[in-house]
Amino acid sequence: MCNSNVKSAGGVAQIDGRPVLQPAGNRVAAPEGARPLKKSLQKSLSMPASLDNAAATTTCTATPENTRASDFARAAAAALLPPPTPASVNAKATRVAGAKVASARAAATAAAMGSLDRSRKPAKKAGGAVLPVVAFAGLEAYEPAGSIAAAQREHAALAQAQRKMRIAHYGRTASFSRVEGKVSATATGTAELVTGHDEKRCSFITPYSDPLYVAYHDEEWGVPVHDDGLLFEMLTLSGVQVGADWTSILKRRHVYREAFSGFDVDAVAKYTEKQMASLSAEFGLDLGTIRGAVNNACRITEVRKDFGTFGKYVWAFVNNKPLSPSYKYSRKIPVKTSKSESISKDMVRRGFRFVGPTVIHSFMQAVGLTNDHLVSCPRHRVCSSSA
The missing domain is CATH 1.10.340.30 (Hypothetical protein; domain 2)
Incomplete structure (x- = not known):
């Protein structure tokens, strides 16, 4: 079986990088018009498109032949992939939005750190390394409105407001003071004296009883x-x-x-x-x-x-x-x-x-x-x- 990647020298031929001994009659010269495939094209045909993109970025020089080969490789890889679905499209849009939010947060953090660096002197360790100053206060403004952390902060703020309201109403009920075994009711403004143990009707008699x-x-x-x-x-x-x-x-x-x-x-x-x-x-x-x-x-x-x-x-x-x-x-x-x-x-x-x-x-x-x-x-x- 012959291979296009055959390099012969004397009686020894190299097939796929391995030296193989063959008779002299089997040596066939490669035609001039046929050229071996580029390595980048071989990789693109056997590897995913993401890896092909990474390999393309590592290429130092862009020639017309390389460009045509990479386009052919991308087209071949795209033909092998399954057609896009709505779920995949939504997932891709979500990833893009997440990347934008992450970049916005990184920019805000960098701006906050830059402002703090200008206003403060950086703290240094004993070895001379500079400790970074991280500002978390500015991150709240860049957090999504419907996140769990935002809901938790809103709930905590509501609970704190209710607690303050309850504390504000402490002491507004009727106040009583005991003087010599008698109870003096001062809530109504008139000093009404009742007997020592505050007698009242049986508990099943209420203000709403007939x-x-x-x-x-x-x-x-x-x-x-x-x-x-x-x-x-x-x-x-x-x-x-x-x-x-x-x-x-x-x-x-x-x-x-x-x-x-x-x-x-x-x-x-x-x-x-x-x-x-x-x-x-x-x-x-x-x-x-x-x-x-x-x-x-x-x-x-x-x-x-x-x-x-x-x-x-x-x-x-x-x-x-x-x-x-x-x-x-x-x-x-x-x-x-x-x-x-x-x-x-x-x-x-x-x-x-x-x-x-x-x-x-x-x-x-x-x-x-x-x-x-x-x-x-x-x-x-x-x-x-x-x-």
Whole structure:
């Protein structure tokens, strides 16, 4: 096999740079018009276009033959490459933009360093080397607007502004000063003296509570009750209150009183089925609630035969003395206790209806069998003293 790059001298030929011994008859002289390919052309055909550009820049002299060879090499390399895609075009544009930003930053850094060099004397080490002075303050202006660092700086500035706003409002609330065990409120401008431990109502009474519910808390809730009619009323209302709130029940209290004849135990115990149906239609009450109240009135009449009054029956469970748990926080007040469970079991055994442990505990709170006012509430001492 013959090769165009054959250089023969005597009986020894060089093929691709290697000496090969061949007969004298095989030596063929190369035609004059055929010239070996330039090395730059060979490299461009076998190497990527980027390397060809680098090789072209290293050429010292540019001749017409070299120019034609390099153009031919670039055309051949471009034919071998795949066609450009939108993603590649975008990537190239991104690289170009990044290169422009980097050059702008480098120019800004050089300008800042030049200004600092003119204004300051360069610091030198012991060996005489000059330490470069780098200015980072000017780089913020050349940072892209949507970068992560810019967002972090904006967030930090906002947090600092909010912190300053909070600090500016410190001390603007009502100020208090203690003098000899009394609290003097100076926020309103009038010196109002309150008792030592700053008494207030139970925490479930808020400024937004209904006035009717507040009046019930201040006048009735927790006050010991011994009257059978009032005990029957609170037992009925406690059963109706399940699934509702006391405010809505108190607003309809006059309806229940009218429907149940002022909670007269003897009169309610004589209601017939026809009367109960008419009351349900007239007052819009649940028929089951009316039947339960009538049944409980009948059971109260039976309890009177054994204990004399219904009040003696219920107060016997606490030895005629109200319980006083002395709760400090409303979240500590339970929905039922062991005492309410024992009363509920006995009343269920006697045939009462709507007398579960939770209902009985609410009934005990309402009629003063247990004083569940918080110790900070002024009604706590009042209910304890009235017992």
